């Protein structure tokens with residue numbers, strides 16, 4: 001987080017980007033396409049001067065049409081049935097959920113009770129919720145999806161899916177590809193604002209969490225055919241640059257001579273300049289003037305600023321490269337020229353008030369207002385975020401803005417989201433689009449239960465952390481004799497995939513809001529809910545298929561799947577639930593749901609493999625296909641979690 005000193009009265013001379021113009025405001029993207037649907041017209045958004053009160057979102061057209069999740073397909077059947085059985089009652093949404101107790105069925109439909117409450121005492125022919133449930137079942141359209149339905153208690157409809165349908169659906173996915181299992185989401189374009197470290201400061205474990213969680217969310221949304229703008233909102237603007245630049249001039253008089261100054265440890269550079277700033281009034285004065293020169297667009301100062309940013313960027317890039325994470329930088333400085341305009345729009349709505357010399361926005365339920373212009377006339381974190389939100393809505397035409405930061409910043413997000421709602425930029429109903437969501441996460445703790453630190457430094461160097469995970473994995477593989485079996489490249493790649501995967505998974509498997517303890521031994525164990533265990537489970541399945549000597553591509557087309565054994569059926573059903581888990585993980589912004597699903601999948605596979613012989617059995621073809629489908633879904637899970645799968649162990 002940085003603070004800003006550019007006064008509202010000064011023209012934004014640092015033209016890193018063009019100021020908003022009428023032409024830009026109505027730019028490039030037309031949300032209309034053949035396949036459009038209009039979501040509830042709730043929001044009042046502006047495009048320049050024109051206010052629109054409806055939100056039009058088009059459904060992405062994909063090569064192979066996604067069929068929607070199992071739950072969605074069931075819901076569709078029940079929706080038809082509800083309409084047929086109760087034509088007079090409008091707007092009844094089918095309530096379909098997974099059965100908690102698999103003894104009762106696979107899914108259940110829970111509409112009967114609430115429907116009964118709606119119609120009772122109004123001259124209905126029905127005598128209670130049970131007959132209502134019965135009518136829903138009787139009106140179900142013909143489908144090979146459902147084996148049978150039974151009614152329990154006050155009208156709960158328990159649904160058992162047809163085994164053949166499960167088998168057929170899994171096989172169809174094997175042929176058509178897992179993309180056909182992409183969930184359908186009611187959004188077209190999202191901004192995922194993640195990682196976002198601060199220039200000249202060390203990227204800490206919090207930023208690592210943000211990077212890992214944000215990347216997974218982006219991947220899940222991308223898989224769901226949502227366009228994702230992966231934004232790195234780096235802290236590259238603010239008063240601290242005055243002192244950093246002056247310190248650069250002082251310590252590296254030849255900084256301009258082409259080669260990047262050997263600043264080395266940026267954190268130390270930052271600290272040393274801060275110390276200088278605090279102890280030397282002369283330096284302080286120069287630093288303050290430097291801010292004005294920088295923000296006034298002085299060439300020399302801008303160059304120094306750019307150079308400091310570049311050094312940081314290179315450091316950040318080392319982490320991103322290791323993690324295989326791609327981001328597009330649009331830092332705080334990018335939005336700076338737009339701030340006066342955005343504040344003017346808020347002012348026109350009567351939102352901005354004067355308070356103790358600052359300009360603020362009062363938020364209902366909050367004692368302290370949101371400061372948007374500081375007492376010295378400077379902008380701050382909040383003015384930038386409000387402006388970035390405005391930009392994302394109006395310039396980038398995003399439907400959903402997702403911000404991944406530690407929970408400590410929750411208040412900040414709540415405040416400026418509320419301000420945006422007051423301004424009519426966002427709808428007041430949380431469920432309507434365009435939407436802004438803060439994805440908060442807890443702390444990473446060390447073994448001592450305190451904030452994670454290494455012995456030598458205050459913050460953990462992320463690159464070292466990742467390298468250690470990799471080298472520990474390499475050692476474990478060598479101990480298992482892999483150095484003799486594999487090429488050096490294979491050994492290195494596997495160690496990297498497992499090591500980095502382990503760090504990511506240890507983070508992602510927890511509900512993000514909880515704190516978690518960073519422990520190499522635990523995350524690199526091949527037992528329990530770890531990436532190592534899961535990656536090995538996947539490799540084992542691949543080896544079963546390889547050792548069978550059968551041509552899987554051929555089997556997909558010619559062989560038939562039949563899930564006669566109960567454990568085969570359960571595994572098949574679990575596979576089919578993949579799309580709805582991704583959908584739920586996206587909708588609730590909870591990657592741990594996908595981890596839970598993946599772990600359960602490997603458990604279901606183990607159960608199946610323990611109880612059903614694969615190679616050499618009468619059911620070999622069907623069971624090999626089931627192995628292939630499991631491996632495929634596991635790989636997709638790994639991919640969505642940003643983990644590279646391994647094929648042999």
Ligand SMILES: NC(=[NH2+])NCCC[C@H](N)C(=O)O
Nearest residue numbers: 001193196197198233235405
């Ligand atoms: N739009 C945002 N506020 N994104 C998050 C920025 C995170 C901030 N740079 C930090 O390190 O805490």
